[in-house]
Amino acid sequence: MISPQWLRSFVVLAERGSFTRTADQLGLTQAAVSQHIRHLEETLGPLLIRRPRQIELTPAGQALLMYCADLEQAEKRLNLRLSGEDDRQGEISLISPGSIGLSLYPLLLDLQALYPGLTMRHRFAPDHDVLKAVGNNDFELGLVTIKPDDPRLAACLFAQEPLDLVVPAKVMVSCWEDLENLGFIDHPDGQAMASRLLSRVFPGNRGIRSIACKGFVNQIGLILDPVARGFGFTVLPRYAREAYAWPDAIRVVEMDPRVVDSLWLIYRAQWTLSARARFVASELASRLTGKTLELV
Structure with missing residues (x-):
C-alpha cells in the first residue's frame, strides 16, 4: 500500500518544482522528501526527470499525479457524504x-x-x-x-x-x-x-x-x-x-x-x-x- 505521506510529498513537489521548496512547505527535511520520492519510484518506476533547476514528470509521474487528484476528490466526496451537507x-x-x-x-x-x-x-x-x-x-x-x-x-x-x-x-x-x-x-x-x-x-x-x-x-x-x-x-x-x-x-x-x-x-x-x-x-x-x- 502506498503511503499517503509519500503521495503528499509527490504532489507538492510536482506543484513547486523543487525539493527545497517542497521540504519548506511540508515542514520536512529535503532528505525526507527525497526518501519519499525514492520509495514511490521503487514501487512505480521513474516518476521524475531531474534537471539542475527544475524537475519534469515522466508519463508515469503524470499518471500518478492524476491518481492523487482522484484520491483527493474521492476523499472530499466521502467527507461530504458523511457530513450530509x-x-x-x-x-x-x-x-x-x-x-x-x-x-x-x-x-x-x-x-x-x-x-x-x-x-x-x-x-x-x-x-x-x-x-x-x-x-x-x-x-x-x-x-x-x-x-x-x-x-x-x-x-x-x-x-x-x-x-x-x-x-x-x-x-x-x-x-x-x-x-x-x-x-x-x-x-x-x-x-x-x-x-x-x-x-x-x-x-x-x-x-x-x-x-x-x-x-x-x-x-x-x-x-x-x-x-x-x-x-x-x-x-x-x-x-x-x-x-x-x-x-x-x-x-x-x-x-x-x-x-x-x-x-x-x-x-x-x-x-x-x-x-x-x-x-x-x-x-x-x-x-x-x-x-x-x-x-x-
Missing part, C-alpha cells in the same frame, strides 16, 4: 403508511427527475413497522399517524389528513339506512376508520358491523376499485382517495363533523438529520400541503 446527492430513505405514500411517491420521483443525484427508497408500512424501521436506522425518515413517545425519535407535524366517506359516483347518502343498503368495502384499517368517522356523523348508529361486508382488499391502491364499480362504500384517508386514478367513478360524501388525523414525520433524535433528508422532507411538505415544514 450535500442536499442534492445521495439516498433518501422514507417509510410511510400506504395512504400518504400513494401521494408522496410521485412527488419523490419528481424530485429525483429534478435532482438526478438523489436516489429514492420508499416503503409502505403500518405505524408499528415505521417506528421499528426508523428506530433501527433502516430508514432515515418515517411518517406515522400517532406521535411517538420513544425518546430516540424526534417528531414534527407533517400534514393533516381527513377521513373520507367514499361512495360510487351516482349514489346519494343522507342517512344510516343508505349505507346499510349499499354495503361496506373493508380493508385492514377499514372498520376502525369507519367506526371513528360514522360514530360522529351518525351518532347512535348500529355500528359498522351491522352493515353487510361486500368485499375486503388489503392493497391500498385497489380499495376504491369495488367502490367505483358500485359494490359498496368505504372510509379512507384523503390522500389515498386523491391518488385514485379514476376520480369520476367515485364521490366523497361531505358531512360534518370531520375526523382529521395528524401525520408526524419522525427520525432519530440522537444525531443530525442529513441535509438531503431535510431538503426532501421540506419539499414534500410544501408540494403536498403548501406549508413550510418546521423540523425540530
Whole structure:
C-alpha cells in the first residue's frame, strides 16, 4: 500500500518544482522528501526527470499525479457524504403508511427527475413497522399517524389528513339506512376508520358491523376499485382517495363533523438529520400541503 505521506510529498513537489521548496512547505527535511520520492519510484518506476533547476514528470509521474487528484476528490466526496451537507446527492430513505405514500411517491420521483443525484427508497408500512424501521436506522425518515413517545425519535407535524366517506359516483347518502343498503368495502384499517368517522356523523348508529361486508382488499391502491364499480362504500384517508386514478367513478360524501388525523414525520433524535433528508422532507411538505415544514 502506498503511503499517503509519500503521495503528499509527490504532489507538492510536482506543484513547486523543487525539493527545497517542497521540504519548506511540508515542514520536512529535503532528505525526507527525497526518501519519499525514492520509495514511490521503487514501487512505480521513474516518476521524475531531474534537471539542475527544475524537475519534469515522466508519463508515469503524470499518471500518478492524476491518481492523487482522484484520491483527493474521492476523499472530499466521502467527507461530504458523511457530513450530509450535500442536499442534492445521495439516498433518501422514507417509510410511510400506504395512504400518504400513494401521494408522496410521485412527488419523490419528481424530485429525483429534478435532482438526478438523489436516489429514492420508499416503503409502505403500518405505524408499528415505521417506528421499528426508523428506530433501527433502516430508514432515515418515517411518517406515522400517532406521535411517538420513544425518546430516540424526534417528531414534527407533517400534514393533516381527513377521513373520507367514499361512495360510487351516482349514489346519494343522507342517512344510516343508505349505507346499510349499499354495503361496506373493508380493508385492514377499514372498520376502525369507519367506526371513528360514522360514530360522529351518525351518532347512535348500529355500528359498522351491522352493515353487510361486500368485499375486503388489503392493497391500498385497489380499495376504491369495488367502490367505483358500485359494490359498496368505504372510509379512507384523503390522500389515498386523491391518488385514485379514476376520480369520476367515485364521490366523497361531505358531512360534518370531520375526523382529521395528524401525520408526524419522525427520525432519530440522537444525531443530525442529513441535509438531503431535510431538503426532501421540506419539499414534500410544501408540494403536498403548501406549508413550510418546521423540523425540530
